[in-house]
Amino acid sequence: MKKSFIHPFLAFIAIAGFLLPLLLIALVRWSDLPLGVSGNWEWVRISPPTTLLPTCLLSLLCFAAAAFAAWRMDTHRLSRSTAIVVILLCGLLADLAILHGGRAGLAENALAPLNAFATGYLEAAATAEKPGDLTRHFSARVLRVPTGEVPQHRHVHPPGNVLLSAVLFNIPGHFATKLLPGTAEALAELAREGILMPPMDTPQARETALRLVLLFLGALTAGRLLLFLALRRFRLPGAGVAALLITFGSGTGVLFLGHYDTFYFLITAAAAFIAVTALGRHSNRRIPLLLWGVLGLILGTGALFSLGFGAPILLGMLLIVLSGRDRWLRLSAYAAGGFAVPGIAALSGMNLPAIALRCWENHRLFNAMAGRAYWPWAAYNLLDALLFAGVAVTLLIFGAFFLQRRHPAGRVLIPAAGVWLFLLFSGSASGEFGRLTVLYVPVLLAGGAFLLARATIPKQSPGRYFLLLAGIGLALLQTAVLRESLKLVLID
Numbered sequence: 001m002k003k004s005f006i007h008p009f010l011a012f013i014a015i016a017g018f019l020l021p022l023l024l025i026a027l028v029r030w031s032d033l034p035l036g037v038s039g040n041w042e043w044v045r046i047s048p049p050t051t052l053l054p055t056c057l058l059s060l061l062c063f064a065a066a067a068f069a070a071w072r073m074d075t076h077r078l079s080r081s082t083a084i085v086v087i088l089l090c091g092l093l094a095d096l097a098i099l100h101g102g103r104a105g106l107a108e109n110a111l112a113p114l115n116a117f118a119t120g121y122l123e124a125a126a127t128a129e130k131p132g133d134l135t136r137h138f139s140a141r142v143l144r145v146p147t148g149e150v151p152q153h154r155h156v157h158p159p160g161n162v163l164l165s166a167v168l169f170n171i172p173g174h175f176a177t178k179l180l181p182g183t184a185e186a187l188a189e190l191a192r193e194g195i196l197m198p199p200m201d202t203p204q205a206r207e208t209a210l211r212l213v214l215l216f217l218g219a220l221t222a223g224r225l226l227l228f229l230a231l232r233r234f235r236l237p238g239a240g241v242a243a244l245l246i247t248f249g250s251g252t253g254v255l256f257l258g259h260y261d262t263f264y265f266l267i268t269a270a271a272a273f274i275a276v277t278a279l280g281r282h283s284n285r286r287i288p289l290l291l292w293g294v295l296g297l298i299l300g301t302g303a304l305f306s307l308g309f310g311a312p313i314l315l316g317m318l319l320i321v322l323s324g325r326d327r328w329l330r331l332s333a334y335a336a337g338g339f340a341v342p343g344i345a346a347l348s349g350m351n352l353p354a355i356a357l358r359c360w361e362n363h364r365l366f367n368a369m370a371g372r373a374y375w376p377w378a379a380y381n382l383l384d385a386l387l388f389a390g391v392a393v394t395l396l397i398f399g400a401f402f403l404q405r406r407h408p409a410g411r412v413l414i415p416a417a418g419v420w421l422f423l424l425f426s427g428s429a430s431g432e433f434g435r436l437t438v439l440y441v442p443v444l445l446a447g448g449a450f451l452l453a454r455a456t457i458p459k460q461s462p463g464r465y466f467l468l469l470a471g472i473g474l475a476l477l478q479t480a481v482l483r484e485s486l487k488l489v490l491i492d
Helices: 003-030 053-074 080-099 107-114 121-126 160-169 175-179 181-192 203-232 239-248 261-279 286-303 307-321 327-346 352-370 374-389 391-402 410-426 433-439 441-455 462-485
Strands: 035-037 041-043
Touching: 003 374, 003 391, 003 441, 003 462, 035 374, 053 080, 053 239, 053 462, 080 203, 080 239, 080 462, 107 121, 107 181, 107 203, 121 160, 121 203, 160 203, 175 181, 175 203, 181 203, 203 239, 203 261, 203 441, 239 441, 239 462, 261 286, 261 307, 261 410, 261 433, 261 441, 286 307, 286 327, 307 327, 307 352, 307 410, 307 433, 327 352, 374 391, 374 410, 374 433, 374 462, 391 410, 391 441, 391 462, 410 433, 410 441, 433 441
Parallel strands: none
Antiparallel strands: 035 041
């Protein structure tokens, strides 16, 4: 994007980012228009509480404190370290305020691991009886779909989520129950009412679900910190507003906290941190090669959890191809890091390529049995992205193609936008695009935040600066309203 076009584009993002969340809130809260394809799949509205004021007010108060710290940092009246700590803490508090909304408060997020239809990974871990059930016999014993049944989530994912559940399940003690006594009692009451089905009604299963909630909340916060650190190495004038975009600009991690996808946010954020660091190094030739190898290892580990990491893996390849010299050396290091994962897995008897093929076959079977037509979903997926991935993130995707490839933000956003649009219109995630983009959002937040930090200075463009702050605040408000208004987890 020529320099003369950058500021008008950011002004457009500021205006649209202010208006679209209001429109989406009205669509969800006060209209009866279907949020999906009727009779096929759609997000179901629930009867919200008489007022959304408590949740919205608490989350916006947290945002106001974070925005004040960001403005002070961008006007050089507060140290960057102090401001980042304040923003990160306010983000965590806003998350907790939003998570205590919904139908069952924080317990709603623990219900996703406990529900076989919502996830099923914890049940697979808890019911494993024989040695090798979760490793060398994973494909035959966990991925086998009973004849005539529709594949569930656990049938289309590699072993990472089940293994993570098994590790947490076998840790002795009840520390999560002690940390969250009110939530633990709410889960116990649901078990007594018969809402939780055996074997997910046991105290150990409920304890593990609470552990997963704590882990996912920590993963979301740690992922944001890694994105902060990726940007901090560049002394940019608008780093405060960039940090706000990272923290509050996308609600997908919070809205689907009970689903394992939020753990992917941390993996992709770590990959984004490594990629940005590698792209910024030009002195020692060996260090970038090592970093590209680490990037391959991180994304290869992500593929152990979800085949959806194929998109970030493809993006990593594009970043290397477009990054200039030593492409083949970098690609070799990247591939070596990635292929190390199935090599290490083979030591425990897991054949990851065969498992991935079985997961893909189950995914194709699900699409065939679900009967989700392509064209309606090609249009609806964009709405899903606006609702869950976030307005600002989606706008940055379409604006990325106006950037020049050599622009620092363009080096990340242009290939990211291409891969994102491919996913949007590929039909591979019909009805679940907003949730699945949680593993991709950190890359978009990193590139978009870099663009904002580079071109948004409060003293030079105060109107646009504060309009951007307001738009990010409305994105947070949109997240709070979605949490209170939609059926995000199966309970009844």
